[in-house]
Amino acid sequence: MDKDEKMQEAAQVAKRFKNHDPTCEEIHRLLNNYVDGELDEKAQKLFDLHFNMCTPCVDFLESYRAAIKLGKCAPTPEMPEVVRHTLRGFLREHGIPLKKK
Amino acid sequence: MSSTKAQPAAAGDYSHEAAFVAALRQGDADAYEQLLEQFEEKIYKLAFRFTRNTADAEEVVQNVFLQIFRKIGEFQGNSALSSWIYRVTANAALMLLRKNKNSKVTDSLEDALPEYLEDGHAATREPAWNPLPDERVLSQQVLDRIDAAAGELPPEYRIVFVLRDIEGMSNEEVAEALNLSVAAVKSRLHRARLYLRKQLAPEFEKKA
Numbered sequence: 224m225d226k227d228e229k230m231q232e233a234a235q236v237a238k239r240f241k242n243h244d245p246t247c248e249e250i251h252r253l254l255n256n257y258v259d260g261e262l263d264e265k266a267q268k269l270f271d272l273h274f275n276m277c278t279p280c281v282d283f284l285e286s287y288r289a290a291i292k293l294g295k296c297a298p299t300p301e302m303p304e305v306v307r308h309t310l311r312g313f314l315r316e317h318g319i320p321l322k323k324k
Numbered sequence: 325m326s327s328t329k330a331q332p333a334a335a336g337d338y339s340h341e342a343a344f345v346a347a348l349r350q351g352d353a354d355a356y357e358q359l360l361e362q363f364e365e366k367i368y369k370l371a372f373r374f375t376r377n378t379a380d381a382e383e384v385v386q387n388v389f390l391q392i393f394r395k396i397g398e399f400q401g402n403s404a405l406s407s408w409i410y411r412v413t414a415n416a417a418l419m420l421l422r423k424n425k426n427s428k429v430t431d432s433l434e435d436a437l438p439e440y441l442e443d444g445h446a447a448t449r450e451p452a453w454n455p456l457p458d459e460r461v462l463s464q465q466v467l468d469r470i471d472a473a474a475g476e477l478p479p480e481y482r483i484v485f486v487l488r489d490i491e492g493m494s495n496e497e498v499a500e501a502l503n504l505s506v507a508a509v510k511s512r513l514h515r516a517r518l519y520l521r522k523q524l525a526p527e528f529e530k531k532a
Contacts, residue, residue, distance in 0.1 A: 247444055247445050248437075248440040249444060251437055283450065285453060286452070286453045287521055289521075289528065290521035292456060293466075294470065294473075294474060294516075294520045297471050298467055302385075303378070314386070314390070314393070317390055319389065320353040321356055
């Protein structure tokens with residue numbers, strides 16, 4: 224998305240809130256934009272104002288951020304030696320030049 | 325042949341990789357050894373994050389290196405070699421996951437959002453969460469729950485979550501890697517995050 228596309232998207236979000244402050248549903252549906260810093264200044268301020276007044280949405284925001292943080296903690300094991308060994312055998316069988324050790 | 329290990333250069337300039345890529349194209353054994361040493365662990369972990377099981381991750385790693393060997397001639401050097409490899413890995417994982425249809429999700433992802441009243445307020449108040457413990461001391465039960473929740477994400481959403489939130493790629497980089505629009509990337513990422521939030525809530529909600 225180039226700079227022009229980003230500005231267009233930001234303008235669309237801002238236009239959405241031209242005549243009203245964002246509702247809780249709108250906040251939740253656009254929350255990724257807020258968390259990732261992709262709202263323009265005006266929309267950002269509207270979201271901040273909403274969070275100043277709406278404790279349930281603050282709770283939702285904090286749980287959303289927490290879920291992202293937890294998702295990063297999903298266990299990821301090291302590559303097993305047997306997989307490493309099998310990989311080399313597989314690649315040699317398919318003609319990939321590897322040195323035999 | 326002496327090592328042609330690529331060294332970092334200015335952003336957008338991948339000329340430092342040209343010699344290494346040329347050696348790969350020529351089928352140089354040293355270059356392929358170096359490729360394995362540099363990338364096999366990374367590709368395996370990425371594949372595991374995508375597939376959430378060892379056997380599938382192994383199959384993806386094998387397919388990725390085979391594809392690199394067969395298609396290195398198509399790599400044009402307009403991006404970093406690692407970006408191209410990420411793309412190959414993501415697509416190899418997607419193909420495998422779609423074939424296996426391992427996704428266990430039965431709930432619609434739309435259900436990951438609360439219900440709303442006509443005026444846009446949430447119909448019920450969802451409990452706040454307890455503060456997260458230090459990630460170094462997460463219990464095995466919690467880790468198992470996270471593992472299960474990640475595994476239950478539909479592959480298309482899981483891969484975007486991994487590339488964006490774990491690997492730190494930008495929306496534009498993920499869009500290019502997966503041949504999606506940026507809007508589609510953002511939509512899938514948001515749904516993945518909402519789904520994880522809903523699945524993990526029972527573990528972390530403040531109890532009344």
